[in-house]
Amino acid sequence: MRRDRDEWIVGRVATRTFVALPAAGARAVELLRAGETVTRTERLLREETGEEFEIADFVRSLAALGFVARIGERPVPDAPAPRASLPWLTPRRTRLALHPALPVLVAALLTAAAAVLVRRPDLLPGYRDLLWSPHGSLVLVTGAAAGWTLLVAHELAHLATARAAGVPGRMRLGTRLQFLVMQTDISGIELAPRRHRLTAYLAGIALNLSVAASLVLVLAATDAGTTAHRLLAAALLLALLPLPFQCLLFTRTDLYFVLQDLTGCRNLYGDGLAYARHVFRRTVRPRGPGGAADPSAGLPPHERRAVRLYSAVLVAGTAACLAFMAAVTLPADVTLLARAARRLGPGHGPAENADALAVLVVLGGINVLWLATWWRERRRSRSRR
Template identity: 50%
Template structure:
């Protein structure tokens, strides 16, 4: 049996190897013997020849056929004996005409030093004159709340696009076909860039990709602070500073898989910090222990600490949504609807309509995005025994007979 692989990215990680497809973001972790088997298979040896070679070289009797089956399931095998193997398609990148040769500058250390200039200048201006930090009076540049909300929304989305573009450009410079999209993190609607293929890149490149968005945010904020120091307060500069600092503050919520989460995962040497932490907490709530026994010792302490942070942070965010955000949204919607229905002034009605759209549209977009990511699992759960267990009063139909004792 002759095996042909998709183009693979490879990186050594301690005593193991990270192997995967940069074009689709599918990666696996294999031991040294597994990496040797992959290289022999890439050289054209058959499965039986590879097994015999490994037995001769290292005395390891590896079931190469089973190993190849696992690699096929992971989507890394392209053909077996000339027959194509079903595997995930390559990621469709955003802005496909941007090629790595056009963007090598994004990984150059000189650019990183250049971004430090506005950051340091902004810090110096803030220290020299703390009043350059915007106050509420400067930010609320007009008495028309709809215009303030509209300007904030437009500016927030523009700067968010620049943040994600920084991830995309640095990833593309490393040869990774990054893709931008919308996603949800708890109650937050977020823009995200899939850079999974960067796992095979060197440490410096991975860290650059993870931190590129934050670095750009801080550089823009520093430039706005310097602008305020030189030219005086301005509403545009005030909003830029507040929006950029809020975005950087959000990155500290590592339990929602922010940019800093991926940096933390990389620095701790964990492969799936979020998933392992979640599984660990769920097992503890069900009274099961030993769920971390399959992890390397260096990862166990990191997963335990992260799981506690994950649980506490998730509960805090959900409590904030229930106690603050939902009542606030309800109040804004009710007030805007009341003004829209009862206002006599056309300008006031238009302003109420703008507020209503700007408040409701993001929530509808969040619902749509959340359902696209979780709807299939929700439908599967509703048609499974999990729904009947949670809702025992639901009547059974002929298509759903009761099966006592079935697993």
């Protein structure tokens, strides 16, 4: 249990189930956990607050959430806890991820890299650095390998930091609009102190920035024009490329969770989506005074303002992303795949066949993986309804 503004966050880290309760609800949980009966809990709350509470109904709700171990001597069936990724990463082994000195070290590394770039602006990466080889297939394969390595390291940073706070965490593939992503479920971090929560949310970004800063320092000591220099420059750009994506708050990126925490919202994305749908329905089919109620009306004022602003960002950002996919990404992918397919076969040389095969495997594989992940998420979502 953790107090948060005027409410309490109550939950079980093992099952990753959490709810926000008013002070009276949190007090009822404390009394029941201490062994008080339903009747006595009702009486004590009435004496403390002067209000009547239906604790029996409250207990039924808690049991449905998996918060009740037993009623009398009868145990309540419990759902199995979700499996955690890399269980050997224990809180003891990852405790340094939450050490107060770590942000200072990251800041020092970034400062050193910035000082080098001021003196050596030629080290600033550009898109040409990705094209380190004249062979497109080699560029594509090495870029995919380095990109996925950095992606796994990014998520491992989230997992290790959450594990240091005692949160199990689980890594898996997911989709965000047209993007294939790897995501780490760190449900349970809600009960940690704010510094630990924000550190867990920002750990991946800090990892990318630290890798980029280290590469800048190594680049400064490497002779320009060498293969090593070109590879390091490409790796530097690959480390920085995921960072602009973090600004797409409407896709629930790391910065989205920071924003949700700082605004004190419980479900910024879900509430924002519900409000956007309400506004759309009201615009398309106005029903007058008897229309559907505003889903944000029952939220506290600070949440209501944040949700309504976020809903505008959600709609505009989603529309822009889907439009970019339709106008740029999808045509480019189809063109590249079609060209590769035409260059594959006995009528072409070994180099052309190898190049075309690499494009089909890497680019086609990513698109197939996105489709399979998207379908799996839809099936999981339907099964929960």
